[in-house]
Amino acid sequence: MATQYLAANRFGLGRRFDDPAIDDPKAWLTRQIGDYDPAPAALAGLAGRDAIAAAYVEYQGERQAMRREAADMPMNAEEKGMDPELRRMLRSAIRRHYVDASAARLSAAVATSTPFPERLVHFWANHFAVSADKQTVVGFAGNYENEAIRPHVMGKFSDLLISAAHHPAMLLYLDQAQSFGPDSPFATRVRNRGKRQAPGLNENLAREILELHTLGVRTGYTQSDVTAFAKALTGLTVAGLGRGAGQRLMPADARPGETVFIDRLHQPGAQTILGKRYDDAGARQAEAVLRDLAVHPATAKHIAAKLARHFTGDEPPAGLVDRLSADFLKTGGDLRSLYRTLIASPEPWAATPAMFKSPWDWTVSMLRALKAPALGERQNIAAMFTQLGQPVWRPGSPAGYDDKVATWAGSAALMQRVELASRIAGRIGDRADARVLAPLVLADALTPETRQAIARADSPGQGIAMLFASPAFLRR
Amino acid sequence: MILSRRSIILSGITVAAAGTLPRFAYAAAGTPKRLVFIIQRGAADGLAIVAPTGDPAFAAARRTLADETAGGAKLGGMFTLHPALATTAGLYTGKQAHFAHAVATGYRDRSHFDGQNMLEGGGSRPYGRDTGWVGRLLTLLPAAERDAIAIAPAVPLALRGTVQVGTYAPSRLPQADADLIARLTALYQDDPLLHPLWDSAVKTQELASDIGGNNGRNGADLGKLAASLMLPADGARVMMIETGGWDTHSGQRGRLAAQLRGLDQLVGALQTGLGPAWKDTLVIVATEFGRTVEVNGTGGTDHGTASTAMLLGGGLNEGGRVSADWPGLGTAARYEGRDLKPTRSLESVIAGAVAHHYAIDPKRVMKTLYPDT
Numbered sequence: 001m002a003t004q005y006l007a008a009n010r011f012g013l014g015r016r017f018d019d020p021a022i023d024d025p026k027a028w029l030t031r032q033i034g035d036y037d038p039a040p041a042a043l044a045g046l047a048g049r050d051a052i053a054a055a056y057v058e059y060q061g062e063r064q065a066m067r068r069e070a071a072d073m074p075m076n077a078e079e080k081g082m083d084p085e086l087r088r089m090l091r092s093a094i095r096r097h098y099v100d101a102s103a104a105r106l107s108a109a110v111a112t113s114t115p116f117p118e119r120l121v122h123f124w125a126n127h128f129a130v131s132a133d134k135q136t137v138v139g140f141a142g143n144y145e146n147e148a149i150r151p152h153v154m155g156k157f158s159d160l161l162i163s164a165a166h167h168p169a170m171l172l173y174l175d176q177a178q179s180f181g182p183d184s185p186f187a188t189r190v191r192n193r194g195k196r197q198a199p200g201l202n203e204n205l206a207r208e209i210l211e212l213h214t215l216g217v218r219t220g221y222t223q224s225d226v227t228a229f230a231k232a233l234t235g236l237t238v239a240g241l242g243r244g245a246g247q248r249l250m251p252a253d254a255r256p257g258e259t260v261f262i263d264r265l266h267q268p269g270a271q272t273i274l275g276k277r278y279d280d281a282g283a284r285q286a287e288a289v290l291r292d293l294a295v296h297p298a299t300a301k302h303i304a305a306k307l308a309r310h311f312t313g314d315e316p317p318a319g320l321v322d323r324l325s326a327d328f329l330k331t332g333g334d335l336r337s338l339y340r341t342l343i344a345s346p347e348p349w350a351a352t353p354a355m356f357k358s359p360w361d362w363t364v365s366m367l368r369a370l371k372a373p374a375l376g377e378r379q380n381i382a383a384m385f386t387q388l389g390q391p392v393w394r395p396g397s398p399a400g401y402d403d404k405v406a407t408w409a410g411s412a413a414l415m416q417r418v419e420l421a422s423r424i425a426g427r428i429g430d431r432a433d434a435r436v437l438a439p440l441v442l443a444d445a446l447t448p449e450t451r452q453a454i455a456r457a458d459s460p461g462q463g464i465a466m467l468f469a470s471p472a473f474l475r476r
Numbered sequence: 477m478i479l480s481r482r483s484i485i486l487s488g489i490t491v492a493a494a495g496t497l498p499r500f501a502y503a504a505a506g507t508p509k510r511l512v513f514i515i516q517r518g519a520a521d522g523l524a525i526v527a528p529t530g531d532p533a534f535a536a537a538r539r540t541l542a543d544e545t546a547g548g549a550k551l552g553g554m555f556t557l558h559p560a561l562a563t564t565a566g567l568y569t570g571k572q573a574h575f576a577h578a579v580a581t582g583y584r585d586r587s588h589f590d591g592q593n594m595l596e597g598g599g600s601r602p603y604g605r606d607t608g609w610v611g612r613l614l615t616l617l618p619a620a621e622r623d624a625i626a627i628a629p630a631v632p633l634a635l636r637g638t639v640q641v642g643t644y645a646p647s648r649l650p651q652a653d654a655d656l657i658a659r660l661t662a663l664y665q666d667d668p669l670l671h672p673l674w675d676s677a678v679k680t681q682e683l684a685s686d687i688g689g690n691n692g693r694n695g696a697d698l699g700k701l702a703a704s705l706m707l708p709a710d711g712a713r714v715m716m717i718e719t720g721g722w723d724t725h726s727g728q729r730g731r732l733a734a735q736l737r738g739l740d741q742l743v744g745a746l747q748t749g750l751g752p753a754w755k756d757t758l759v760i761v762a763t764e765f766g767r768t769v770e771v772n773g774t775g776g777t778d779h780g781t782a783s784t785a786m787l788l789g790g791g792l793n794e795g796g797r798v799s800a801d802w803p804g805l806g807t808a809a810r811y812e813g814r815d816l817k818p819t820r821s822l823e824s825v826i827a828g829a830v831a832h833h834y835a836i837d838p839k840r841v842m843k844t845l846y847p848d849t
Contacts, residue, residue: 356669409669411677422656427630430593453663458518458723460589462656469660471667 002351005445009476010311010348010355012115014365015441017432022443029116029343033336036117038150042108046146047097049168052139053257055093056241094139098132101142102382102392110367117153120339122360123310125149125393128164128213129400132393136172136241140257141393144169157303157333158294161213165205165290166259168238174205174398177241181234181267186249201267206230208398214293216302221274228271232278232286235266300328303338306403311342313353314404320347351445354475356409358401359388361476362417366424366468369441372431374424388420389413414474421468425461434463438470445472508756509621509834510706512746513610513634513716514739516763517592518655518723522783523769523816524732525561526575526798530554533805537769541777544729551575555798560692560736563744567788571795574787576825578800580765580818582849586779588723591764596634598823600848609826609845610716611637616836616844617714624714625705627698635716642712644705655721687719687738695738696745703749706757717742722763726774743788755790758833760826762786768814769805781815785825793832823849 007025008015015022022028112118125145132138148167152160164170171177179202180187191198206229211217240247240256254260261283270279276292278285293299304324308316320342327341328334342348357365363385367374375384385392389408395401434454438446450470457463467473527545528534530553535542549557549565555577557565567573583594583602590602598609614622614637625642626635635641657678664670687695698717705712719739724731739761747754766783782803801819803809811817823846830845831838842849 405669409673411673411675414670414673415677418656418660422653426628429628429630430589430596430633433589435589449663449666453659455587456723456725457659458588458655458720459592462517462659462720463589465656466659466663470663471670474670 002443002445003349004443005472006349006351008115008441008443009357009365009445011119011343013109013112013119013361014115014368015443016110016368017371017437017440026343030340032114032116033154033339035114036154037114038153039146040108040112042111043104043146046101046104046142049140049143049147049257050255052094052097052143053168053241053255055097055139056136057256059091059094060241094135097139097143098141098393099380099382101146102385105142105145105392106364106367106381109364115368116339119361120153121145121150123307124153124160126395126400126403127306128160128170129395129398130169130173130393131395131397132391133396134173137169137393140167140169140172143167145393152335154336156294157299157328157335158291160335161209161294162287162290164213165209166236168241168257168259170205171236171238171259172241174208175202176205176233176236177238178202179205179230179234179237180265181231183268184234184266185264187265201227201230201234203227203230206233209290209293212399214302215296215298219298219302225273228273229286229289231267232271232273232289235261235263235283236286237262237265295329295332297325297329300325300333303333304328307338307342308347310355310403311348312350313355314406315353317347320345353405355403356405356407357474357476358408359385359390359413359417360392362468362474363388363420365441365473365476366421369437369467370424370428370432372428374427376427384420388416417474418465418469421465422461424468425464428461428464430460432464433460434467437464438467441467442470442472447472508753509713510750510753510757511610511613511714511830511833512702512706512757512759513714514742514759514761515592515595515632515634515716515718516722516739516761517718517720518588518763519591519765519767519779520722520735520763520783521724521728521732521767521777522577522763523767523777524728525558525736526551526577526784527556527558528554528577528802528805529556531802531805533769533807533809537771537805539771540775541728541771544732551798554802558733558736560733561740563740563747564786564788567743567747568796572788572790572792573796574792574794574829575784575798576787576800576820576822577784577798578782578803578816578819579785579822579825580782581822583765584781586765586781588764588779593633595762595764595822596632598846598848604848606633607637608632608634609823610634610714611639611641612844612847613830613841614639614641614714616841617834621713621834623712624716625712626716626718627702627705628716628718632716632718635714653720655723687721687735687742692734692737692741695740695742698738699742699745700749702742703746707750707753724767724776725772725778726776728771728776757789758791758829759788760785760829761788762822762826766816769810769816770814781811782818783816785822787825787829789833791833793829821849 003025004022007022007028011029109118130137130141130144132141144167148163152163180199182200187198203226207226210221215221237260239250239254239258239260249262249264263282266282268280270277273289278288304321305316308320308324323345324338324341327338331337382392438451438454454463454466457466524544545556545558548559551557564573581594582600583591593602596608597605599605614624622639624635625644626632628643631641631643661674664674687698702715702717706715721735750757762785763783766780767777768780772778803817803819807813809817827842827845828838831841
């Protein structure tokens with residue numbers, strides 16, 4: 001059994017060139033649970049929520065000013081709207097936050113001495129996915145992972161869930177920032193004036209929390225559960241960035257980009273969800289629902305199955321799913337206990353079935369293996385992962401990236417990996433020796449075939465490309 | 477869109493994208509000397525490139541490959557040039573090609589990695605030097621002749637040293653070369669997931685990036701690009717070109733012919749592209765070691781020792797000659813009973829050619845390029 005390889009690759013992000021050998025794989029992984037640092041140095045220089053929000057405020061302000069101007073004076077069609085140059089500039093300020101955060105995420109993953117928790121950060125960020133194809137998410141996506149996900153991956157699932165659901169990236173992505181109680185004081189006032197259509201409910205966040213984040217699809221909740229939950233969530237919005245009339249109700253001291261609860265937007269009254277009545281307690285109403293959802297047996301099963309799949313393969317063994325699910329229920333969603341049970345279980349330590357590394361995992365493991373910098377100074381990290389088919393924080397759907405072998409194992413994708421490996425090998429040349437690296441990074445999974453293929457390579461560079469394209473290196 | 481090297485070259489980079497090529501800032505060249513080092517990575521078979529068809533043991537040892545050079549140019553009574561090297565044969569006739577045979581670096585084992593390190597670094601043992609012989613040569617040249625570039629994504633060891641060297645890689649994601657693809661095909665053979673994926677990936681991939689592909693035209697494109705980087709008044713004066721695909725363990729006949737066709741067209745395009753500057757250009761073609769005298773069981777040859785090196789250009793000292801202290805191919809004459817025995821050091825061949833080309837004292841050149849000898 002290739003336990004060193006599995007510890008480093010299935011549970012971790014690949015062995016670093018300077019990592020000591022993993023003598024006791026299970027102890028090595030368990031230790032990382034305690035050693036986890038939620039704020040690694042690589043992320044220290046990133047802009048905070050205020051600065052990101054400021055970029056949006058500026059962008060929106062310019063856009064509105066242009067619209068007003070356009071309304072005041074008749075203009076040619078091509079002069080309407082915002083000056084394209086200005087728009088590009090402001091957009092690029094927003095995009096810079098995304099590009100910087102993507103590069104920092106990669107640096108953190110390559111540098112980390114706790115690769116198992118780092119993998120879990122990536123796992124949970126994908127579970128609670130936001131997608132940067134929505135303009136309002138682009139700037140905040142990195143901040144979301146770093147501030148909403150990282151602090152809670154070693155805590156309770158309920159805290160992770162609440163944290164994710166309250167971050168502006170999630171509120172903007174799933175339209176919660178524009179969802180208002182139909183009978184809220186604000187909506188009622190607008191309706192009574194009769195001037196325009198009253199603002200109303202948007203069910204998007206409520207539905208995705210039930211379907212994707214907690215219970216799972218087709219687990220018995222109904223449309224009325226979704227609607228009631230959506231009503232409970234009303235009042236929760238983002239200061240300074242959301243569209244619509246609600247912005248006028250923001251408290252004077254709210255900073256743009258801050259998550260706020262505004263009573264006048266909240267649907268009054270009790271809500272019944274999954275047969276349980278939740279009295280109206282303002283912001284606490286939705287939080288009570290989230291806490292109950294977080295420990296629901298269906299949630300336990302859903303999380304157990306996703307985690308088991310991530311660490312075994314497409315069809316997670318039922319025994320493992322049941323064990324994780326039981327652990328989750330017993331501890332009320334204590335994630336550390338869940339990880340310990342995972343490590344102690346036999347199923348993830350079986351060589352087959354194996355997962356195919358995602359482009360992210362594969363690239364990270366290449367960079368960890370090499371001492372010399374493998375990418376150019378000016379390499380755009382975000383663009384590289386887009387090219388490899390896995391743009392950072394942009395899965396395109398709230399379901400996140402699918403976690404199956406077939407998601408990543410395609411023929412064109414494989415050729416692209418070989419090309420990138422080839423390019424990196426070209427940059428590295430003889431500054432790394434694949435014959436030395438192979439036993440280090442593939443450890444007890446290095447096959448005689450791969451060893452021989454590398455030894456017979458016609459150049460040091462070709463040897464490195466062969467190592468990174470070898471069957472064991474492509475998998476985890 | 478991913479631009480392959482091929483699509484860039486074919487779209488006319490020599491003209492259209494000249495503005496994006498690396499610039500070299502200095503006024504005028506002191507002398508117009510140019511040097512090109514073409515490395516053959518993978519151990520090129522000197523016994524098939526300049527075949528000793530006159531050696532009595534040749535035909536028996538080479539068996540099925542004995543007629544590999546049939547139809548090639550006769551180089552005196554002893555040697556036949558591989559027929560794929562038609563342009564090179566023309567250069568030989570015009571005294572612009574010289575072949576040094578039975579040469580090898582000081583390296584006597586058979587690892588590509590170590591052998592290339594010795595060939596490039598110029599040390600007396602693998603990994604003994606962290607700068608290269610070309611890099612050290614630059615320190616001997618006048619400032620105006622030091623501008624060096626590698627057509628590679630990173631500076632190869634041979635060019636490393638105290639003088640800053642440029643690199644030029646024509647594509648963001650270069651296509652994997654045919655040899656790497658062939659090796660991965662073998663590695664994935666028994667993998668139920670990767671085998672079919674790779675099979676279909678390879679079928680849809682146009683193999684175009686190595687010099688042997690596309691009936692030699694890739695080599696011509698590379699030569700054209702190289703000339704365009706070296707021709708301008710402010711262009712590069714020293715260049716290294718990397719070629720792979722010489723490790724012909726199996727199916728040598730077709731593969732080597734394709735490789736040599738590419739190399740031949742590369743040289744031809746370089747000569748054409750440099751025009752009048754060709755007469756002041758020296759091209760050195762060398763490999764890390766040679767291949768076995770005997771053919772193996774798969775129509776190829778295995779790692780050996782001595783090979784042949786080519787010197788090409790308009791101002792050679794001894795053009796139109798094969799120089800060799802020929803050791804013979806009989807079993808007893810071979811190195812360890814299997815390889816062509818090295819009778820002359822490749823280092824001295826390179827140093828001698830360079831000293832003549834730049835008119836620098838040979839002893840000084842030797843000491844700088846190969847300080848350990």
